[in-house]
Amino acid sequence: MKAIGFKKSFKIEENESLIEIEKDMPKAVGLDIVVKVNAVSVNPADAKIRIRTAPDAQLETAKIMGYDAVGIVESIGEEVRNFKIGDRVFYAGDVTRDGSNAQFQAVDSRIVALAPKSLNDAQAAVMPLTSLTGYEALFDRLKVNPHEKKTILIIGGAGGVGSITTQIAKELTNLTVITTASRKETITWCKEMGADVVVNHKDLVNSVKEAGFETVDYIFNVADTKGHWDSMVELIAPFGMIASIVEFEGGVDLSMLQGKAAGFVWELMFTRSLFKMDDIARQGEILTDIANLIDCGRIKTTLTQTINGFSVESLKEAHKRVETSTSIGKLAIDYTK
Amino acid sequence: MKAIGFKKSFKIEENESLIEIEKDMPKAVGLDIVVKVNAVSVNPADAKIRIRTAPDAQLETAKIMGYDAVGIVESIGEEVRNFKIGDRVFYAGDVTRDGSNAQFQAVDSRIVALAPKSLNDAQAAVMPLTSLTGYEALFDRLKVNPHEKKTILIIGGAGGVGSITTQIAKELTNLTVITTASRKETITWCKEMGADVVVNHKDLVNSVKEAGFETVDYIFNVADTKGHWDSMVELIAPFGMIASIVEFEGGVDLSMLQGKAAGFVWELMFTRSLFKMDDIARQGEILTDIANLIDCGRIKTTLTQTINGFSVESLKEAHKRVETSTSIGKLAIDYTK
Numbered sequence: 001m002k003a004i005g006f007k008k009s010f011k012i013e014e015n016e017s018l019i020e021i022e023k024d025m026p027k028a029v030g031l032d033i034v035v036k037v038n039a040v041s042v043n044p045a046d047a048k049i050r051i052r053t054a055p056d057a058q059l060e061t062a063k064i065m066g067y068d069a070v071g072i073v074e075s076i077g078e079e080v081r082n083f084k085i086g087d088r089v090f091y092a093g094d095v096t097r098d099g100s101n102a103q104f105q106a107v108d109s110r111i112v113a114l115a116p117k118s119l120n121d122a123q124a125a126v127m128p129l130t131s132l133t134g135y136e137a138l139f140d141r142l143k144v145n146p147h148e149k150k151t152i153l154i155i156g157g158a159g160g161v162g163s164i165t166t167q168i169a170k171e172l173t174n175l176t177v178i179t180t181a182s183r184k185e186t187i188t189w190c191k192e193m194g195a196d197v198v199v200n201h202k203d204l205v206n207s208v209k210e211a212g213f214e215t216v217d218y219i220f221n222v223a224d225t226k227g228h229w230d231s232m233v234e235l236i237a238p239f240g241m242i243a244s245i246v247e248f249e250g251g252v253d254l255s256m257l258q259g260k261a262a263g264f265v266w267e268l269m270f271t272r273s274l275f276k277m278d279d280i281a282r283q284g285e286i287l288t289d290i291a292n293l294i295d296c297g298r299i300k301t302t303l304t305q306t307i308n309g310f311s312v313e314s315l316k317e318a319h320k321r322v323e324t325s326t327s328i329g330k331l332a333i334d335y336t337k
Numbered sequence: 338m339k340a341i342g343f344k345k346s347f348k349i350e351e352n353e354s355l356i357e358i359e360k361d362m363p364k365a366v367g368l369d370i371v372v373k374v375n376a377v378s379v380n381p382a383d384a385k386i387r388i389r390t391a392p393d394a395q396l397e398t399a400k401i402m403g404y405d406a407v408g409i410v411e412s413i414g415e416e417v418r419n420f421k422i423g424d425r426v427f428y429a430g431d432v433t434r435d436g437s438n439a440q441f442q443a444v445d446s447r448i449v450a451l452a453p454k455s456l457n458d459a460q461a462a463v464m465p466l467t468s469l470t471g472y473e474a475l476f477d478r479l480k481v482n483p484h485e486k487k488t489i490l491i492i493g494g495a496g497g498v499g500s501i502t503t504q505i506a507k508e509l510t511n512l513t514v515i516t517t518a519s520r521k522e523t524i525t526w527c528k529e530m531g532a533d534v535v536v537n538h539k540d541l542v543n544s545v546k547e548a549g550f551e552t553v554d555y556i557f558n559v560a561d562t563k564g565h566w567d568s569m570v571e572l573i574a575p576f577g578m579i580a581s582i583v584e585f586e587g588g589v590d591l592s593m594l595q596g597k598a599a600g601f602v603w604e605l606m607f608t609r610s611l612f613k614m615d616d617i618a619r620q621g622e623i624l625t626d627i628a629n630l631i632d633c634g635r636i637k638t639t640l641t642q643t644i645n646g647f648s649v650e651s652l653k654e655a656h657k658r659v660e661t662s663t664s665i666g667k668l669a670i671d672y673t674k
Contacts, residue, residue, distance in 0.1 A: 108630070140576065141598065143480050225591075238612040239477065239604070247595050251588025254562075254601060258584050259611065261478065263602025265589060271598040275575040 066099030113287030134165030156223030403436030450624030471502030493560030
């Protein structure tokens with residue numbers, strides 16, 4: 001079967017930044033299913049992995065990326081109980097294994113769910129990674145109680161994770177959602193996603209205070225952890241919690257949070273599979289929940305761009321667009337078109 | 338009335354490190370009660386405040402410390418509903434107000450509870466600040482679910498906070514409690530407090546692993562946050578949480594926790610009163626819970642040393658002992674003897 005990946009880190013413009021590889025068809029054993037991939041999304045994670053994995057030496061085996069997929073179950077392992085051949089499924093996958101930039105992909109059935117019936121392949125393909133990130137950040141890491149009337153500031157509101165986290169927070173909690181956005185079109189988008197208030201990240205502290213919030217109970221930073229550290233320290237409420245998905249170089253002064261007894265926690269959607277955590281099946285459950293929320297009209301796809309065809313060219317174009325961080329919502333590649 | 342405090346930071350040996358002051362009798366207004374103080378404890382917080390508050394300039398009004406007290410309600414404000422004159426109460430208090438190093442003290446009734454009946458004044462006086470710290474750390478900050486069978490590593494097991502947190506964790510949760518201690522007498526003490534396993538902090542990672550724990554779900558550091566940072570990063574489980582009460586200079590590399598999607602949170606018992614938080618009455622509720630656990634024999638006092646008399650000399654002696662960090666359990670000053 002055909003797969004696309006890389007053996008060495010190159011700028012996306014360069015010839016071998018992504019290459020086509022012929023691979024054996026994956027086999028479904030144990031809890032795995034094999035899926036015929038119909039559509040995928042390209043996330044910032046793909047670009048980071050491409051750039052960081054092999055900057056110097058050449059990998060022996062090409063790294064196949066792709067951490068979002070929609071497709072049809074082709075075969076199932078002997079321990080799989082919740083899927084049958086022919087099911088249409090969606091999932092983000094596992095960063096330690098071959099990704100969805102391939103015609104077929106083996107994936108642990110516990111992190112898979114039936115795809116939302118009301119979305120086409122491209123619309124569904126952009127949802128798993130960002131939904132898992134937003135859902136885990138809110139409920140597993142920040143431990144938001146759905147009933148409490150508190151406030152969350154999402155720094156980076158218009159991107160993939162910001163867009164779906166806003167929707168999840170508005171649909172499943174009583175949080176007041178403040179997001180950042182600075183351009184007319186991103187402000188409009190954030191409001192469409194359900195943000196109660198949109199503030200400007202360029203003057204974050206004043207923007208939030210002028211909007212009527214002296215402090216916020218939660219902050220979810222999907223844009224720049226270190227760049228906004230001092231502002232987050234100033235804005236977080238006593239006993240508040242900050243979550244982030246954006247790593248950074250060097251240290252930060254954690255003691256600045258001591259007086260407020262506040263805290264900081266990372267969200268990483270891949271942690272459950274990386275560490276083979278006991279509760280890994282929660283990812284399948286979260287995706288089932290998301291699919292249901294979509295099918296009953298409470299959450300909408302964050303798709304804004306679709307590229308057609310499974311080729312080195314289409315994937316390069318997708319990486320190129322994702323590497324510019326100004327995009328709104330998410331991008332899908334429809335392999336079937 | 339007589340009070341003891343300081344106007345400028347001195348080493349405890351120096352003459353004016355603590356001085357006697359004549360103050361007006363406090364009045365009970367609103368939610369305040371005035372308590373005739375019978376016994377207090379001296380905590381590391383007192384020594385830190387004495388050393389840091391006025392290193393250069395002289396304060397106009399002396400700072401009265403003392404953040405633990407047992408005494409008798411002398412008068413009550415017009416809004417007080419839960420105490421009457423003559424009640425025997427205990428509390429930690431509020432760092433922004435005059436403390437318990439005085440014959441009488443005004444304190445917000447919402448952070449006060451009836452003292453445990455089964456303890457004498459010195460035994461009860463050592464409990465409030467450390468109990469609130471341990472209880473808040475476990476339940477409000479680390480958000481331990483009492484039913485989950487997880488593990489906690491308490492770094493600094495034999496001191497005041499370590500001792501009571503071990504007891505609270507063993508009585509109120511299903512946590513397996515690992516504490517650090519390195520001397521024979523501190524090891525014995527930690528086991529008396531209920532620690533399931535005692536490990537050596539001088540070789541922390543190996544000690545914990547040799548005890549059979551590859552990782553721990555929670556860490557509560559009451560000894561040295563920065564010194565143990567790398568070990569904590571290595572030992573914390575995926576999705577684990579680290580809490581600390583020990584501030585430090587300079588930054589730490591937070592990104593080391595990203596792969597595990599782990600987090601860090603401060604506990605500071607004074608945050609609720611410092612920020613006049615809406616749920617400040619939880620401190621009175623926690624102390625009521627602690628008093629009940631003591632009176633039914635499930636938690637015991639951590640008192641190990643008592644100094645008699647309310648005088649500059651007795652307080653200086655207490656500060657001196659608290660400034661050496663090797664002590665086991667806690668120290669009380671009985672004002673009535």
